[in-house]
Amino acid sequence: MPRWNTDTRPRLVQAAVDLFTAQGYEATSVTEIAEAAGLTKPTFFRHFRDKREVLFAGQEQHAQIIADTVADAGADTTVLEAAACAVQTLAERFTEDRRDFNVRLAQVVAEAPDLQERAIYKRAALADALRDALAARGFGPARAGIAADLSIRAFYEAYSDWLTSTGEASMGELVTRNLTAARTGLNDLA
Amino acid sequence: MPRWNTDTRPRLVQAAVDLFTAQGYEATSVTEIAEAAGLTKPTFFRHFRDKREVLFAGQEQHAQIIADTVADAGADTTVLEAAACAVQTLAERFTEDRRDFNVRLAQVVAEAPDLQERAIYKRAALADALRDALAARGFGPARAGIAADLSIRAFYEAYSDWLTSTGEASMGELVTRNLTAARTGLNDLA
DNA sequence: GTCTATACAATGATAGAC
DNA sequence: GTCTATCATTGTATAGAC
Numbered sequence: 001m002p003r004w005n006t007d008t009r010p011r012l013v014q015a016a017v018d019l020f021t022a023q024g025y026e027a028t029s030v031t032e033i034a035e036a037a038g039l040t041k042p043t044f045f046r047h048f049r050d051k052r053e054v055l056f057a058g059q060e061q062h063a064q065i066i067a068d069t070v071a072d073a074g075a076d077t078t079v080l081e082a083a084a085c086a087v088q089t090l091a092e093r094f095t096e097d098r099r100d101f102n103v104r105l106a107q108v109v110a111e112a113p114d115l116q117e118r119a120i121y122k123r124a125a126l127a128d129a130l131r132d133a134l135a136a137r138g139f140g141p142a143r144a145g146i147a148a149d150l151s152i153r154a155f156y157e158a159y160s161d162w163l164t165s166t167g168e169a170s171m172g173e174l175v176t177r178n179l180t181a182a183r184t185g186l187n188d189l190a
Numbered sequence: 191m192p193r194w195n196t197d198t199r200p201r202l203v204q205a206a207v208d209l210f211t212a213q214g215y216e217a218t219s220v221t222e223i224a225e226a227a228g229l230t231k232p233t234f235f236r237h238f239r240d241k242r243e244v245l246f247a248g249q250e251q252h253a254q255i256i257a258d259t260v261a262d263a264g265a266d267t268t269v270l271e272a273a274a275c276a277v278q279t280l281a282e283r284f285t286e287d288r289r290d291f292n293v294r295l296a297q298v299v300a301e302a303p304d305l306q307e308r309a310i311y312k313r314a315a316l317a318d319a320l321r322d323a324l325a326a327r328g329f330g331p332a333r334a335g336i337a338a339d340l341s342i343r344a345f346y347e348a349y350s351d352w353l354t355s356t357g358e359a360s361m362g363e364l365v366t367r368n369l370t371a372a373r374t375g376l377n378d379l380a
Numbered sequence: 381g382t383c384t385a386t387a388c389a390a391t392g393a394t395a396g397a398c
Numbered sequence: 399g400t401c402t403a404t405c406a407t408t409g410t411a412t413a414g415a416c
Contacts, residue, residue: 121311
């Protein structure tokens with residue numbers, strides 16, 4: 001990573017979110033975003049694969065965080081414990097000062113089907129990363145898949161709660177609550 | 191639906207899959223597809239929202255099949271039974287004569303990230319439909335979500351098996367096997 | 381190695397005629 | 399319901415400047 005111009009990406013992200021919020025996602029062109037950041041269209045596409053990707057900047061490391069956490073978990077942890085640990089660690093990145101930004105982001109995503117599709121893809125990528133990490137620890141594919149789905153689901157429900165709540169609970173607490181609810185549902189299953 | 195030109199969509203689908211298989215997805219333009227079917231580009235877009243959607247024609251009713259099956263299940267069925275019933279009913283649409291087409295389709299999807307994203311979106315839509323249908327029957331949200339994820343996962347693993355196997359097992363049988371494996375994994379979870 | 385300038389193919393939308 | 403026609407935008411490629 002070069003030291004100069006290291007704020008190019010954040011500037012593009014900020015310009016994009018501002019414009020999307022003000023005029024809507026589809027009504028905003030990539031050229032507009034680039035010029036609002038004092039750059040040009042080709043530069044935008046050098047930093048982001050496509051127009052959608054700019055709204056998911058900062059999530060690049062999420063899969064790695066999950067993989068690392070599972071790999072570093074104690075030797076005697078169960079599948080569910082390892083999976084829970086992974087999403088708990090991920091939750092730490094969702095600090096209170098990032099809540100407003102995430103709320104605005106969710107509002108933009110809600111209005112554009114293209115963005116919802118990308119968001120679902122990101123969720124699936126996280127579930128895959130978690131499942132693979134669990135499988136790499138020796139848990140069977142069926143168990144790994146189920147534990148991954150269950151934990152990622154709890155995480156996203158917590159994320160939704162976090163966005164709609166008024167800040168009385170941290171993301172970590174909400175993840176814990178939703179994981180508990182999931183385990184209860186699991187027991188009621190059979 | 192008009193009686194004339196009722197084969198327009200199938201013709202477009204066939205032309206698309208043929209061209210994608212021959213030259214690749216990205217190397218084939220919508221104009222090419224339309225002209226190969228004796229039509230024009232705007233006509234293509236009247237039938238399919240975008241270039242990707244043409245490869246998922248025929249899946250429009252899948253969500254409805256799942257919803258209907260769950261709604262029609264016996265009053266004393268458990269969550270897992272209702273969910274299993276739904277994917278089993280869906281499996282009936284994957285008859286042996288459609289296997290070759292699905293194999294070609296999977297090959298095209300495998301080469302284009304855009305298509306994989308759309309495929310994942312379709313899977314998520316099925317999981318949502320199943321979860322909603324289960325919730326509508328009074329099963330709690332946690333149980334409904336887990337049962338939906340688990341059953342859809344088993345379905346897709348069965349689909350993958352169905353494509354790679356050489357026809358000795360039907361899609362229904364493969365779904366049954368994967369559902370059984372999932373239930374075993376579920377018991378090993380706690 | 382990062383950005384600009386320019387040109388380009390293709391997607392996807394739109395308006396109007398048959 | 400399809401066609402012609404036109405259009406803005408996405409996303410890529412090539413050149414070169416700093």
